[in-house]
Amino acid sequence: MIVVLAAVAGYFLTIFITPRYILLKIKFNSGSKMNVPVYSDVMTEKDRHVVMPNPDFLYVACGYNLWNGPIRISGEMPDSTYSSVAFYSEN
Secondary structure (H helix, E strand, O other): OHHHHHHHHHHHHHHHHHHHHHHHHHHHHHOOOOOOOEEOOOOOOOOOOOOOOOOOOOOEEOOOOOOOOOOOOOOOOOOOOOOOOOOOOOO
16 A cells, blocks of 8 residues: 555656756746747756757747647748747646
């Protein structure tokens, strides 16, 4: 029985509490507003804000809030280039 309770507690901590804690900590430490992107400087091999940074990448972070409805993200991408966008939920 103790093993089952420990497994359920570990699952709950891993899936529900840990991601929310990390995102709240980032939100309060960054001092940025919601739905406003934060651009970083060009990374070098000495920067460790990102693990193993790639100097060819532009790192941008944006906390978004969808409580009032969807947000629209737009931009122009040059031809013959690669780009990638990743979105993460609180959980």
